[in-house]
Amino acid sequence: MTGMDTRFLGIADLVEAPSVAVVVDVMRAFTVAAWAFAQGAEKIVLAESLDEALALKARHPDWVALKDGPSAPGFEMVNSPGLLRSVDLGGRTVVQKTTAGTVGALAVKEASLVLCAGFVVAEATARLLRTRECADVTFVVTGEDGRADEDLACAQYIARRAVEAGTDAAEFLRRAAESRAAAELAEGVRQGVHPDDVALCLELDRFPFAMVATLENSLMVLRPCAVPSLTDEASI
Ligand SMILES: O=C(O)[C@H](CS(=O)(=O)O)OP(=O)(O)O
Numbered sequence: 001m002t003g004m005d006t007r008f009l010g011i012a013d014l015v016e017a018p019s020v021a022v023v024v025d026v027m028r029a030f031t032v033a034a035w036a037f038a039q040g041a042e043k044i045v046l047a048e049s050l051d052e053a054l055a056l057k058a059r060h061p062d063w064v065a066l067k068d069g070p071s072a073p074g075f076e077m078v079n080s081p082g083l084l085r086s087v088d089l090g091g092r093t094v095v096q097k098t099t100a101g102t103v104g105a106l107a108v109k110e111a112s113l114v115l116c117a118g119f120v121v122a123e124a125t126a127r128l129l130r131t132r133e134c135a136d137v138t139f140v141v142t143g144e145d146g147r148a149d150e151d152l153a154c155a156q157y158i159a160r161r162a163v164e165a166g167t168d169a170a171e172f173l174r175r176a177a178e179s180r181a182a183a184e185l186a187e188g189v190r191q192g193v194h195p196d197d198v199a200l201c202l203e204l205d206r207f208p209f210a211m212v213a214t215l216e217n218s219l220m221v222l223r224p225c226a227v228p229s230l231t232d233e234a235s236i
């Protein structure tokens with residue numbers, strides 16, 4: 001693959017359904033989603049609202065409801081990779097509702113391919129874009145009206161990594177580490193936080209899978225997606 005047309009948009013800037021969308025939320029929705037799959041979750045239903053999450057949970061009592069911010073009645077988990085990594089989610093369905101990440105994914109539900117990403121799945125996401133020869137990709141920068149630097153840095157890294165194998169992640173990770181979100185998580189401004197959350201969100205390629213969201217019976221459902229390893233790919 002020689003090139004890829006890219007645009008980086010905030011959620012409010014999305015005027016039409018993109019063909020391929022990569023929705024980025026480093027801190028913390030899609031780091032949490034990746035950890036949920038690592039802990040055995042079968043799928044994650046991205047809820048439109050807290051009420052919808054609770055209604056889904058009421059209909060499916062075995063599902064696990066997760067929200068950002070402080071915990072609340074009806075929700076078993078909060079949006080923290082540090083808290084989630086010790087929970088066994090084997091075979092479970094998680095219902096996730098957060099301020100930015102889940103909203104961004106739902107905003108592009110009409111796209112033909114929707115990937116949800118953070119640094120923990122960056123290489124797998126870039127590889128999936130490459131193997132599917134995605135020539136025109138919209139990156140949704142979910143935080144701070146499209147200005148969250150942890151999300152923009154990750155989006156720019158994935159975009160570069162998709163076409164340039166030797167891309168160094170260090171500068172992109174540095175920007176994320178110095179972002180407002182990282183500071184707020186470290187300083188206790190945000191709620192439902194574990195002390196390891198920022199470090200976990202900055203673990204490059206912690207997981208080997210990408211995450212694909214598709215509409216299933218009108219629900220937006222996120223699942224892990226294995227992608228061929230570098231040795232299976234033609235050189236880029
Ligand atoms: O949980 C998060 O980090 C944020 C919400 S807040 O900024 O902490 O209130 O949600 P996300 O959708 O994961 O950015």
Ligand SMILES: [Mg+2]
Pocket residue numbers: 025026027028029100101142143181
């Ligand atoms: Mg965020």
